[in-house]
Amino acid sequence: MATNIKATRLGDILVEKGLISTSQLKVAIAEQKRLRADIDQNDKAAMEVTSIGEILIRLGYINHQQLKRGLGWQMSLRRMTFAMALFAPLMSLGTGAAAQVTSSSSSSKSSTTTSLPLTIQAESYTSMFGVQTEATKDVGGGLNVGYFHEGDWMSYSDTQFVAPLTGNYKVTYRVASNGGGGSFALHEADKSAQYDVVNVPNTGGTQKWIDVERTVSLKAGVHSLGITTLTRGSGYNINWFKVELRGLPLPATIQAEDYTEMSGIQTQPTTDIGGGLNVGYFHENDWLSYSDKVIDIPTTGTYKVTYRVASLAGGGSFAFHEADGSAQYATVSVPKTGDSQKWVDVEKTVTLTAGSHRFGITALARGSYGFNINWFKIESTTATSSSAQSSSAGAVTSSTSSAPSVVTTSSSSSSSSAAAVSSSSAASTSTTTTSDVTTGEAYFKWTPPTARANGEVLNAEDLGGYEIRYKLAGDTKYTYVSTGIGPWDNSFTLNGLANGSYVFEIAAFDKNGFYSKFVNIQAL
Template identity: 45%
Template sequence: MRVKSLFNLVRQSRSVLSVLVFAGSVFISVGVLAVEPLSVNGNQVLIGGKTGSLAGNSYFWSNNNWGGEKYYNGNTVSWLKSDWNSTLVRAAMGVEDDGGYFEDSAGNEAKVRTIVDSAIANDMYVIIDWHSHYAHTHDWNQAIQFFKRMASDYGHTNNVIYEIYNEPKQVSWSHDIKPYAESIIGAIRSIDPDNLIIVGTPTWSQDVDQASYDPIQGYANIAYTLHFYAGTHGQYLRDKAQTALNNGIALFATEWGTVNADGDGGVNYGETDRWMSFLKTNNISHANWSINDKVEGASALVPGASANGGWPISNLTESGNKVRDIIRSWEGNTPNPPNCNTINLPAKIEAENFCDMFGVQVESTADAGGGSNVGYIDSGDWMSYKVNVSRSGQYVISYRVASQGTGGVLQLEKRGGSPVYGQLDIPNTGDWQNWTTIQHTVPLDAGEQEIAISAQSSGWNINWLNIQSDDGNPNPPDDIEIFIEAESYTYMSGVQTEATNDIGGGLNVGYIDAGDWLAYHDINVPTSGNYKIEFRVAALGDGSLSFERAGGSPVYVTAEVPDTNGWQNWTTVSMTVYLDAGVQNFGIGVPEGGWNLNWIRLTAQQQ
């Protein structure tokens, strides 16, 4: 009997410490494994057979003399486990570039083994990453032999995850990536039958939807790589990921950043939180890029930070601080979803913009307007929303719902369950994406409060709710101000974020050229009327901007941006614009570039 076969036997009961072979006899020392096996069931990577997700860190490229290799030691792994509460690390072994595996195979493999051994010793999961952009163009046998060694030496543990192609560039999934992946997977599976294998996807591991249309067949426990950087990638990439999930493949975010896709720029807090909500809701594990002290936004450490862990907060970058907070609070906690701001009524509220929830998931919707809806709703699930009711009275609340089967029962309540404002029966609409609108009238007291939608019975989806005063006189507040940080865009093209010297600090949007644009979605305009709109700008030369509906039409106003004699010499440009009430998507267009933008402010003008 081969030792590997015995390992497989004892792994099924999640127990093994060592196997000793003497004179043809096999002796097994049995103990409880410290981490649960990972397995794929549909679009979920299960942890010990249960839904959940891991949060941790990716090391920088292992390449010699690139700067990040000094952190490839057991002390940093132990510190990430004890101080950051990381459950996952990723050894990013550079392959074809200078100082990588093709140039120094022994040295780079040794670094990987150090991280793997340390992760196992610290009861963590570890990704062994073939960190290449061109793996399918090289001699596949080099990857095959490497992963066979890893599988032979570590495949008996539950800790190890194989990432066989980091970030393919813009190449064909079916013609280029998939054949390579099937070859490497076959080699690994000849030794390790069940540890998780993750496969890169086209366009720097963003086109996960392409893989979902032609997934790898014949092998168990295969997941697909999703990479994103919050400063560059927004809802459009989450929509692609949602398509992949809907098509039934499991995703794993083996690399992500809080900053721009080039690894630089400031932290995009709003988009980072949106991504964390998406990952948590869909049980997608993730590893942040990167443990390094390089002078770039994505680095977790400031230059000169110790190579052996023990980092005080002062040794962490802005990104490092944000990521540490995310990881430390990940297990057993649900991060707040995007747009958890107090909404002034009357307003239309997208269902997925809840402030908190229990049990539900977010998915792409086929309803008019696109975007997302809330689904997978079971009895006892709920979502909550913070609202500001301008005055006490009766309010008509409409709900956009769909159901396949017997329908369900929706209850509107104050968060916590009491008081209950009303219930509605949800009809069978014939399909999860056949939508109808139902409504009732309920009393609401004035003031800021958190309302909730709870499921009294399961089997329905919800896209949005619309809350309007029953008497047609919502009596909006006298002082309405909408403040938008420029870097909190939903989508953009061409721009970058950077640190600002303006009052209040933080970030501004810069590197703005003609034809660039920014979009800000789900902006609640409480009442129709004239608004003073202010743009906080700086420029080295003259430029212009347009304030418009996202997509470019209509254009509400165009403003000249004056030369302020410096990229950080700030001034405020203001004008008047008429806006209709409701939740809207606004855009900033760039007829002439050469300026920076820090914030936008809308203030209602008294009639």
């Protein structure tokens, strides 16, 4: 009988157990092949330092503790495979078929991809290390997972779901603990990204269950998750966890032409900053629905909505409402801007309830010559104003202390020492420098922030994105750009600029819409 050699290879075992991904294993194998090309295969020391386990550690894919676990699994599997090979003839005589060795995760499960919301039972893992299951007294019965110790983990790599957009998602964990103090991390099954650290509270008993709700940021696409114990505390149990869409984080800018459905309108190329299309040709009762653009409103309160509009003669108006018509939030009068492509920002304050929202627009009056809409933006009223009329527009509320801190890259000789955000708006304006634009565009590069203005650590998953504002030197009014600059970006090219001398500034904001102060950034 031929044994299953692949099933007992260290790299394949680590992939099966969810410690590394297939792509990471391929990188390690290629590196091993490169290193061993010039060494003596009989040199035991050289062969050991170029083993697949040592290379995986060197590449940062696993640590020594994880390698030790993998070697333990490998030894166990090889013993089992050897034993099965010895007894296969006897088994064949008794059953008429040779025995096969398969992992417990692959023998009964196949990968499935589903949509949200999705509830995952904790005991339905693909693979695990260290944990045990037990009967639960929670509603619905069944099993829960417990007996956690530091480093224990569960992989749900066979349970895949599609995140429809890059944005905020609610994860609810069903937990119990008699004493609290434990914690665990939520991450991709292959550990390529960590999304959350959850502290388990004291619920009063190992079978007294509560929901712990958290908000995480996920990229659009297919995901499969895993959980790893960070601290045991007094011990805890997990029954299930649930993933639901919250929506795009604030501030959220929606391009008018990106509607889900519409009636009566048309699009046309725009000469506004950023180019693209705008929406126009409005008549009374024409409408736009953005039902596939889900916006996450973090708390019930007032929010600022900025509409980018243009109109030759004014007189038009439209309503801003839920896409299904269940609530209307504002009536917006479009002013005369002097031309159908001369753009201004119109701001309105609305009251929104916490939760997911989908918005729509309906024309109420056409006016003399109609009006155009390029985009609209929803943001917290505690964030920096995005349409301030003077260079002092960088003022923020007391929430500034918890906002991200930005570091920019300069093209000047002082670029080796990146400038941190000033603690006062006066200081930031006193160091303002200009950049000359001669090719109609400006390129910027910056270092993503790792701390908030109050010194607290800023995790990458808590960053919402960036906003750049600019003006011609001598002007007082800034133009603001946030569309197309995501939290994972560290550079941006601004197109469609008239040649001249400009002041450019950048701010970072977190997923709750809290802004840093704007700081000067030079075009490279």
